[in-house]
Amino acid sequence: MRRCFVKEPYGSSYIIVQRSIANALFEFMEEQEPLFPGSFIGSPLSRYRVVIVDEAHERTVHTDVLLGLLKKVQGLSLDAKVFSEFFGGAKAVHVQGRQHPVDILYTYNPEPDYIDATLITIFQIHLDEGPGDILAFLTGQEEIESVDRLVHERLKQLPEDNRNILTIPMYSSLPSEQQLNVFRPAPSGFRKIILSTNIAETSVTIPGVKYVVDPGLVKARSYNPTTGLEALIIIPISKAQALQRSGRAGREGPGKCFRLYPESEFGKLVNSTVPEIKRCSLSSVVLQLKALGIDDIIGFDFMEKPSRMAIVKSIEQLYLLGALTDDYKLSDPIGFQMARFPLDPIYSKALILSGEFRCLEEMLIVVAMLSVETIFYSPREKLEEARTVWKRFSSPDGDHVMLVRIFRAAAEFMEKIRAESSKAKKIDKSLHKWCRENFINCRSLKHSLDVHSQIRKQLLQMGLSFSSCEEDMLQFRRCLTASFFLNAAVKQADGSYRAMASGQIVQIHHRSSSCINYERLSLKAHSCRVQRIHNVEYSVRAAPFEHRLKKFG
Template sequence: MPSFSAGASTQKQQNYQRRRQQIREQRKSLPIASVEKRLVDEVRKNDTLIIVGETGSGKTTQLPQFLYDGGFCQDGKVIGITQPRRVAAVTVAKRVAEECNDQLGKKVGYSIRFDDSTSNATRIKYMTDGLLLREALLDPLLSKYSVIVVDEAHERTVHTDVLLGLLKKVQHSRANASKNGKTLPSMGHSQNLTQKACQGTICAPLKLIIMSASLDAKCFSDYFGGAKAVHIQGRQYPVDILYTYQPESDYLDATLVTIFQIHLEEGPGDILAFLTGQEEIESLERLINERARLLPPESSKIWTTPIYSSLPSEQQMNAFKSAPAGTRKVVLATNIAETSVTIPGIKYVIDPGMVKARAYNPVTGMESLIIIPVSKAQALQRSGRAGREGPGKCFRLFQESEFDKLVDSTVPEIKRCNLSNVVLQLKALGIDDIIGFDFMEKPSRTAILKSLEQLILLGALTDDYKLSDPVGHQMARLPLDPMYSKALIVASEFKCLEEMLIVVSMLSVESIFFSPREKLEESC
């Protein structure tokens, strides 16, 4: 709790107390608050629990706090919560730290690639699913965790699917060790300090919670041997869905027209428009600002703020700030804003019905990003964003008849991406039979074989499909595409390591350049 000096104003203290009271009331008003005791009891009784929490239920922020208060962090254990996206891990951790009235990085922290805000005191840890996979390389039994919560599991990213298979295996190993009263096994020459410190202690079972906003929990329940599913009612206000009369040939232009139609004809409330990528967002942001300048002064107050994965974190946070009085905020987002993060003030959603997705052809070995129609599940998630704080409207820029033609759910990413990195990680974790690995949905045999073939050519695997020593082990430790990690390893032999580091760094991110709109001319 912050302390106020003798000279601190009474106003500051009153603002602080008012904020604390506001947070307490917000927490009590969440639908999940009424089932706290039941949820904690269910986690105690079941090693695996599926929680289907509708939009606005509060599951992401509240459940870890319930478990902490319920004693699941005894003996220094940690509750880990995975998120598919970095921005969700960061924003949720900041919110939970504020609710706990503690400094971020102490009791509550987050860990994402290139940014770790945790300490030895951290007991509630938010992280990306990919980062937990990296941790498993060093600690295969994930021994410091008492509970792992896989949030937004319905998104079915490649890391989520691999993580579910891995956690199922870890849970089985820890349950057997606990049942037989065994201690943590020695991990041989690769054991780390964490494992050494844990050896000689009884390995407690791992509690696993799968959280999804999708109402279809059966696939997760079946995968975990008929695990119990609990449904939590969401706090979803009514949302009016509006469709176009005619097909839209240019959804970007239709989005621009709809934004100004809402701004000039609808009541107060911020707008969230979904687009497919950075280029579209920057283009539309420029057009909005150009057109807003042509409006009468009383109607020209529009504040546009983008949010997409490659945008610097401090820029992403702008989307969560309130617009100045009398100004309408327009958030231009990719599907990063579909789930997890709640952007305050949104009353209107514009959904062009398109999304950028990864596609992979194992025959040619080519991976590409293509623009495809969203699934019904994605469209429902998007419209739900308009009803988080009050009644809202969703403008779908396609005909109602087109909605019925959409696929029910998105094809899992593991079925449409290059699996070389996945195969390498699994090999490093000691899983030799990749084809026989217990994936929730198995990728094609062709894709797996193509990945194995590429890893052999790169020298990461031996001819009998074992991880090579030392090259394979070195490659697995680098969080990079196998081709890039091999390039770095051999670069030192050719005395060009510094140059190769620069090349790989630039290839590993979308763009190293950020061109602020207000300094566009200077950057040209």
């Protein structure tokens, strides 16, 4: 007997029930954002005889939580001892992958400017080494675009015969069609220079790469439970990451890895990357574990236990959101309703509250748009043009309303195209064109459409009635304030902003002009992407009593 069917994607989590053979049912789930253990609520793990967790070595927060519930793991791990000990001395089986020898070269001294060092190394390889593509690891889009621009500027100083370079950027928010360029061979006689974030460490294998340039840095998420701020900071990579990067040069033949730091510095690197569960907010984790009937969060069998402060802070946040009772049990109905969504708890609370404010349609759009990678595509060389285009969607009512306008414009465009043609390829091609013209990341937009569709189904199953505030943005803003009060910031006399919950001084994100934070994210200076508050006093009134008492006296 064989039966195949596919469940549609829910957010970034996909469950695929592939086939049933001789009474054996196989289910496949792709784990990404949001937290996927929530998919097991109402579907006990005990019904599975065998569970295999692939890519366990990546140590995402979702994987670590699941490993607290499971006892069978599969995955490439450069620190297999940690997994073996966690599972009571389980045997580790190593399967040797195909790997050609890679020469490792170090600098004599630390490099004070890794961007300049990367640039110099790229040209040294191009001029002195034999054929083969170059993979250079950088920390983010800004650095990639900077090196890309500098490479082309310096190419002009080389003889015509040495200008046979093709640069290709690679980072997660790059539109899908542009990411595919890394797999296409360079024109005859040209050398590809792939400028990539750590996405190229394990996620993809790029053909043709013979040389790797590794500055030894990565941009990683960190979390301060005291301030409640998450930050993207540049830190040294681990030994495991360094080995992964050098291995990229030996996939198809012998290669070379140029590490832009002394060999003595390699010995100082930590053995493996700090697990994500130790450097992120745990509110979603705590909510999902509570929904699974696990109330003793501090006593939960994590592979590597997060700090007590991080757990306590997350419990406090859930309590203020109304998801927990006075004795820290899941509240009924709010807590149980919030746990049904694989979303940040603040987003879940916003959806539930939006019925009261009669703006569920708008809030659903906002949550869908915020649950995906950045919706904007902003190439450095066309940044001013992009900003001009985005102004067509902007609103004096703030960034959230801008997201609603973008979503509705895209949905309206797709409806128009579908009326003209039923061919999926033509519809997809037209949408990509619309996104290019409006500097929108098409992959993120399509993902948000999927998230919107799936959460809408969930809301209907929960019996929530859909309503729209139409042009009454006051109600919409009040709902945002009542939901996001923990993230609110107030403008100070000197023009800076103070986070109401932590007292932290933050800055407005360069793409915004408003002031209620929906994603507390810091980069270099503390910055936040925001939405205008209609009335700061309403923010105080909307906050729970305990929060008002502690923060406002």
